[in-house]
Amino acid sequence: MDTTNSPFFILANRDAFGSLSDDQQAALLEAGKEASVKANEVQLAVAAGGVEAFRDGRSRGDRAQRRGSRSLQRAGRPRGESVVAETGGDAQAIVDALSK
Incomplete structure (x- = not known):
């Protein structure tokens, strides 16, 4: 099984995935990778904002x-x-x- 370090992933039923054409499987895998990368970028941006707020003394709101x-x-x-x-x-x- 392929794994990822991202907390974002897509699950698919093995039979349903297997019934897709090769092109459809590739498209689903690519969409999952893109979603994971985008979600990770957003998570990192929000985390950086929190670090910056803490540094500026705004951590308590x-x-x-x-x-x-x-x-x-x-x-x-x-x-x-x-x-x-x-x-x-x-x-x-x-x-x-x-x-x-």
Whole structure:
């Protein structure tokens, strides 16, 4: 099986892929490669923007974004607590460690 380092890939049913003509298979493989390369370019550009924002001290966003984030956290807290309780085990310890 051919593999890739990209997190973006296309899956095809082996029988369906096998039923395609050679030209169709080649076109699908090429489209998958193009999609993977484009998605990787976008991912790298966004990551570079995040690094630049962090370097410029903008990593926490503006006040409105922080306020919105806190509102979402408060809204999701009850559900999160029930998920942690249902999960059991070390779930609470993991949440506590990640919250610090």
